[in-house]
Amino acid sequence: MAVACDSPCAVVAAGVPSSPESSNTAVPSPFFDGLLPETAAFSYVSMEEPPQIRTIPRSTCPLCEGRGVELHGNLRDVLYGAPGCWGFLRCENPRCRLIWLHPTPVRQDIGLAYRCYFTHPESFESPGLSARLRSRLYAGYQCLLRGLDSLFGLGSARDALERRHLDPRSRGRLLDVGCGDGSFLYRMQQQGWQVTGIDLDPQAIAAARQRYGLELVVGDLQSARFASGSFDAVTMNHVIEHLFEPRETLQEVRRILRPAGLLVLVTPNPDSMGHQRHGAHWFGLDPPRHLHLFPPATLRALVEQAGFRVVALETTAVHADIFWGASRSIREARRHHRIGPLPQKVRPLRALRAALERYYEHVQLRRHPLAGEETVLVARSDAP
Ligand SMILES: [Zn+2]
Secondary structure, X not given: OOOOOOOXXXXXXXXXXXXXXXXXXXXXXXXXXXXXXXXXXXXXXOXXXXXXXXXXXXXXXXXXXXXXXXXXXXXXXXXXXXXXXXXXXXEOOOOOOOEEEEOEEOHHHHHHHHOOOOOOHHHHOOOOHHHHHHHHHHHHHHHHHHHHHHHHOOHHHHHHHHOOOOOOOOOXXXXXXXXXXXXXXXXXXXXXXXXXXXXXXXXXXXXXXXXXXOOEEEOOHHHHOOOOXXXXXXXXXXXXHHOOOHHHHHHHHHHHEEXXXXXXXXXXXXXXXXXXXXXXXXXXXXXXXOOEEOOHHHHHHHHHHOOEEEEEEXXXXXXXXHHHHHHHHHHHHHHOOOOOXXXXXXXXXXXXXXXXXXXXXXXXXXXXXXXXXXXXXXXXXXXX
């Protein structure tokens, strides 16, 4: 939601292409049947059958080696049309409960899962009339939400998520892993942060440089070899679920953070009301791009094992409208055997329903605080 706000659905950085909220541009929106207005963001290279993604089975838990039990199976990627048939297993170890993609793409083929992703430059070129109209309608929807947010007490949660829970008075050196189109970093730079971004997607980085003139790095976090202790804060918005090696990446983040530096993670929450409700059609699953999904307690344990002290762990309904709308679209596409891109129909009633679902979830969080669509974790690196 590059335009009016940040949103979820990112891409990657430490191993894959880049992220949604801060970053990218086209994100599923409840207002349209498909993905965002502002851009017609698909770089569908062709509608021919794309090359197959080679896979390996993963029947045991990548974190604890517990046995995996099938959670969802036989899933097609209706959002971006990546080839293949996918499923998710859940670790039966009650102290772990990690969810992972099974089978998993081999590392060399993961790029095929992102061929049609939404961070590509055509997103930034002048859109046609209908795209501009959709963009305006969407901006109006966002304006309406902002007004209603103060009534429903969601305004502060939204503001906090937009600045990734960084203290508005703090300043320092900030790295955004999976920076996508750079819009989050640009905002933080305006607030006095010294910013750096890294993303695997060269097209997203080139567009961000052109748009904001930011210093950005193309590549994965491990290969970048930033100096030890060189950042005061590292943010990873919708990134960790895309990584082949989340534990090793967190250890690298700890190395490049100064002692007591801040890590902020935002990731889809598989314990959410949305997952419970939409099941295999839940937007947060996003096969085959999401390789791991972390229940809040699993995420906490992983971060602590990597040498951090968790200072805040919460879930939020700020993007529950997007999750709800996209999940409904995924369900319909599967029912009609349609494989991406989703049609860009304007659906005001659906937008209204999505907004109501968002406020309903926000109110429910008082009773079930860990049932929001996204988990936000803030941690400090312990002294080595
Ligand atoms: Zn496990």
